[in-house]
Amino acid sequence: xxxxxxxxxxxxxxxxxxxxxxxxxxxxxxxxxxxxxxxxxxxxxxxxxxxxxxxxxxxxxxxxxxxxxxxxxxxxxxxxxxxxxxxxxxxxxxxxxxxxxxxxxxxxxxxxxxxxxxxxxxxxxxxxxxxxxxxxxxxxxxxxxxxxxxxxxxxxxx
Numbered sequence: 001x002x003x004x005x006x007x008x009x010x011x012x013x014x015x016x017x018x019x020x021x022x023x024x025x026x027x028x029x030x031x032x033x034x035x036x037x038x039x040x041x042x043x044x045x046x047x048x049x050x051x052x053x054x055x056x057x058x059x060x061x062x063x064x065x066x067x068x069x070x071x072x073x074x075x076x077x078x079x080x081x082x083x084x085x086x087x088x089x090x091x092x093x094x095x096x097x098x099x100x101x102x103x104x105x106x107x108x109x110x111x112x113x114x115x116x117x118x119x120x121x122x123x124x125x126x127x128x129x130x131x132x133x134x135x136x137x138x139x140x141x142x143x144x145x146x147x148x149x150x151x152x153x154x155x156x157x158x
Contacts, residue, residue, distance in 0.1 A: 010035070011044020018051030025054040032060070036073070043076035050080045058084065062096050067104055075111055082115045098124065101131045101144075109140050117147035122155040 014031065017024050032045035046064055049057040061084070064077035078100065081093050097119070100112035113131065116124040125148055132144035 007038070007040035007044075010041050011047075014041075014045045014048035015051055018048030020052075022052050022054050025049065025052040025056065028052065029056075029060070039070040039072050042070070042073050046073065046076050047080055050084060058090055058093055062092060065096055065100065067108075071105070071107060074105075074108055078108070078111050078115050082119050085119055085121075094121065094123070098127045101127055106137060106140065109135070110143060113140065113143045113147050117150055120151065120154055122151055125151050125155075 014028060018028055028045060028048045032042065032049060035045055036042045042064075046060065049060050057080075061077045061081050064073050065081065066074075069077075078097070081097060084090065085093050085097075097112055097115055100108050101116075103109050103112065109131070113128065116128060128144045128148045128151070132141050132148060135141045135144060
């Protein structure tokens with residue numbers, strides 16, 4: 001990306017390049033795939049893909065959120081999924097967030113709950129209720145129950 005090889009500079013440069021629009025997508029995707037294993041820089045490149053505004057970024061976000069990827073990358077993928085879902089509906093992206101409620105990682109289940117709460121979509125209530133009822137960890141149960149209450153308060157009654 002240039003002369004400075006620091007992770008922060010590489011991520012910032014990629015995000016800035018992404019803001020130039022859709023024409024940057026293929027170049028950023030190539031760079032992202034080359035650096036995907038570098039946990040310190042890959043999340044920035046993932047965000048850069050979203051910044052391009054390209055619909056193809058959905059697939060990369062979903063791929064980056066799966067169990068087995070680096071936790072930093074997975075967290076950024078969830079953050080960016082929510083960001084994109086606030087701008088445009090995508091059933092696969094929403095289902096990905098819901099599926100993360102069942103993730104093996106405590107941190108990803110917690111991130112999924114917070115993300116679904118932040119998204120404010122009442123379709124998440126049933127899945128959050130299930131998580132609150134079946135989760136072995138009290139912190140996750142509490143977070144899921146709180147998210148359900150918040151979503152119910154913000155959803156107008158029919």
